[in-house]
Amino acid sequence: MIFSKAKMPVIFILLNLVLFQTKAQQSKLSPYAPGAVEMASAYQLSAKLDTALRNIPTNNDIVPYWKKDGSAFWYKKNLPNRTWEYYYVDAASGKRKLAFDHDIVARNIEKITGKKQNPLKIQFAELYFAEQGNTAKIKIQDNWFQLNLSDFSLTNTSDTTIYRYFAKKALQQRRSRWQRNRESPKSPDGKNEILIRGGNLFVVDLKTKAETQLSTDGNAGKPYGDFEWSPDSKTIVAYKTDPKEIKKVHYVLSSVPGTTRGELKSREYAQPGDDFTAYQPYVFNVSAKTAIKVDADPIDFFGPPDLHWRSGSSRYYSYEKVDRGHQRFRVIEVDVLTGKTKNIIDEKTKTFIYESRIYTRYLLKTNEMLYTSEQDGWQHLYLVNTLSGKQSLITKGDYVVRDIDSVDAIKRQVWFRACGMNNREDPYFIHYYRIGFDGNGLIDLTPEKGNHSLSFSPDRKYYLDTYSQVNVPPVTALRLTASTKKITEIEHGQKEAYLATGVKLPEVFVAKGRDGVTDIWGIVCFPSNMDASKTYPVIENIYAGPHDSFVPKNFLPASEMQSMAELGFIVVQIDGMGTANRSKAFHDVCWKNIADAGFPDRILWMKAMAAKYPNADITRVGIYGTSAGGQSSTGALLFHPEFYKAAVSACGCHDNRIDKQWWNEQWMGYPVGPHYEEQSNITNAAKLQGNLFLIVGEADENVPPESTYRLADALIKANKNFDILSIPGMGHSDGGIYGRRRKRDFFVKHLLNAEPPNPNISK
Structure with a gap:
């Protein structure tokens, strides 16, 4: 388990000892406190270094x-x-x-x-x-x-025929469950066509033009629609719908050229708790003119699903259903003669099932399917007999199957990528593998240490493997697929050109999380001219969205973090508990608990980092982030003011009830309960301590701008000081070039107690 009460006192004793030692070390150092001239020079040098680094090629992504x-x-x-x-x-x-x-x-x-x-x-x-x-x-x-x-x-030449084949990622493109069926009104045998009139289902004989009405209870308010033919053209699966209007959100473009009035923009935008259209499945026998209501609950989350017919049969089809609230996933089989159903897969959880990470592949000829699940505590691949429902585990161990590349049904092999299988590596490094359906014959296609990206030749005889680490330049190797033998190195990057600029490459740092057992991984960016006798404020770049992990793993000599570090900061990025790509228990910390944002782990990590690097001053800690990172960075000041002193929050989703339905219900659950309000930055605005800078684009179509404006309103009503920047015409962004410059200025002022260069003063 992630939380261990028995170990917590030990952790605190160790931390207090670490903090005591850290303070003793830092007492011999003095804070970096640049004057105006030195600060202006730092801005210039940061820009020059950033330009120099970006002009050195990395070849992180060789595309064949x-x-x-x-x-x-x-x-x-x-x-x-x-x-x-x-x-x-x-x-x-x-x-x-x-x-x-x-x-x-x-x-x-x-x-x-x-x-x-x-x-x-x-x-x-x-x-x-x-x-x-x-x-x-x-x-x-x-x-x-x-x-x-x-x-x-x-x-x-007039011959413009070419063959295009390239693959940046060896991943199978699969259809989203949000996407509806592509309707084909004409029957597979070409004899009939479906017609919807007055909300009812009709079949038209294409030869005689005769119409047969199959339903009578549909109407404009609750019509039939979203239909599909059976392979033998004898049955139609259609849905009686209970439509719900998706509510709208709005914003005003204040500065449209050539106008003197603001321009109102409106769009559909479902928020947590909003109603959705429901779809009740029916099966219609065309020749008998009968209708049977399928013995299943309406589909009230996502639209009508893909149907998977048994091979050589038009009697049985199956479909996938994710219940609203993301706590149940089923593959349901329907008998079209009776309307009766059975569950081939019925997975339930007390927390959440990460719907968009579920992979399914139907092997109709053998009455089997592949799917991924975290039911044993890790994301793994299962083989399912679709007749009996029996499941067998293909992959097994304390690692995460990240995605599926392809499936070879003839050789009964699956090609996949995973992280965490190599114990002596960063558990987030992606490697590529193939394995038999029976769980035997595991082959690592990418044996070298590092984060890998792989692409195959059209016939899959060869593949290119590019791998690197944040401080190790990329290598690209050409290999034979059958044996994984390396044919040659195509490219091999070197550090020297980067180090010649004076830059310090990022360092990887690992510390224990809140349970005293789990490793928390992150990176540290130092100023290139760091004075060993000085201490520097720490700034955290945060994005704690539970949908992924975010600390860079590929070679990273140039970044915004490094550019900010050059101004006199130590800049870090961390993946705390509650983010993805580790165990289910690690991920579950976010359940109905987004405000946690992994802060207990992040704070412990920074304290341990400061013990190793005494130049890191964790009495002056800032934090910044965009979108979910904007929510978390403000939350740092509201919920952890004893540690975080300054925050810059761009287009934050400051209340999960204001943000998009599909993302927030996945992690915060459904129905909307009191925990939504309890964790809202807006609800907790009066708790603000420290210095806060809010940035919002007035045309944000990802997170409604009112999320930031409502937070500002609550801060004003609580008589709190804060800064806010609204950028005309800008969408979902960190503020662009202007916003990023203002962010740096803010941290220079509030963490370094220095004066940033004033662009209003002409030189």
Whole structure:
């Protein structure tokens, strides 16, 4: 279990000892306190370093564009100062070469287009290497050319046929459960067509045009609709609907060019507790003209689902149902002759089922299906017999199946990605695997330490594996899929160019969470010119949304965190309990408890970090975040004022009742209970201590702007001091360039007690 009361006193004793030692160490140091001139210089150096770092290429994401036969691919390699070259790789040998002579091709493009070309910035709208013959087809602006790869000459071509194949992620694209069926009114045998008139269901004989009415109880208020034919064209599954109007939210664009009045914008936006349209399934026998109400509750959450018919049968179909409140997931089978149902899968939980992480794949020929579940405490893959409902575990252990790449029903293998399987690594590092349906034959396709991104050739004979860590540059290797043997390294990044700028690469830090057992992972960004005799305020970049984990895992020499650190801060990011991609128990901390935001773990982590790094001054801690991070950063001042002293909160969802229904009910539950109000920043506004800066875009269509304005109203009524910035025309954002500059100024003023440069004073 995450919480262990027996261990808590021990934790506090250890923490007090750590804090005592930390204070003793820091008593020998003095706070970093820059003057106006030094502060202005820090801003300039931060901007210069940020620019220098971003002009050094990382090649974190090599994207291969494969030939149709899978024998070769090309890719674009980033070079310094935002330039690039194109490379061509023969897959079998691993030999890599420049795809063409960039200087000659640039000159030839100049001749055709009349526009000057930089050989290291050639841009193609399309590039395709022919399967046979030493040629390629390229599209420049709207014109197509054939490139002779022997002399690099260009000729006009009318043949624009190309083969596109690339994959940034080896993930299967699957349809959201929010998306409705694609209705086809015509029957599979082509003889009949469905017609909805006056809310009732009719069938039209396409040959005779004769109409047959199948339902009589529908009307405009509660119509039939959202239908689907059985494979044999004898049965129609349709839904009688009880429509509910989705309520609207509004905002005003204050500064539309060419106008003198604000422009009102309105849109549908469901909030927690709002009513949804309900769909009661019926089955209609076309020839017998009969209707049977399916023995199942109406679908009152999501729309009509996909139907999965048994292979070779039109008598049974199954569908997925997630109950509102996210505490029950079912796969329900329906007998269309009787309307009776049975549950193939019926999973229940006292907390939540993370609906959008459920993977299902139906193996109709063998009456099986694959699906993922956290029922044993970790997200794992199961094989289910759809006739008996019997389940068998495919993957097993204290790790998380993150997603499914593909399924080979013939070889009975599943290809997936997971994290936490390698005990001596960061448990968030993604690795790719394949395994048999019986749970045997596990193969790690990505054995090297690091966070991996993998893509296959069209025939899956080869794959590219790119991996890195926040402070270890990326490597891209070409491998054989069958054996995982490495053919060659395509790219291998180096640190030297980054370190030459003087930057300190992020450091990974791990400390125990609130239970004294669980490891909490995060990163630390230090100023490049940190004075060992000084202490520096700590700023946390927070996003604690329960839908994922957020601490970067790929190579990260340049970031907003590093840029802020250069002003005289130690900037950190942490994944506390309540976020995803760890155990179910770790995740469950967020259940009806979003205000927790993992703060007990974050605070312990920073205290432990300060013990290791005495230059970190945790008596001056700031925090910033956007969206859910905006909610949490304000919550830090309201609920943990003893630790956090300043916060910048952009477009925060400050009350979960104001925010979007689908996200908040997933974690806060349904129906809306008193815990929604108890955890609201607005309800708790009078508790504010410390310094708060609110940022909101007036055109935010993700989190309604009134969430921030209502918080401001509550703070005013509580007679609290705070700053607020409303940006005309801006949507869901941290404030853009202007907002980010104001955020830095705010922390400089309130944590460093320094004066930021004033842009209103001309130089």
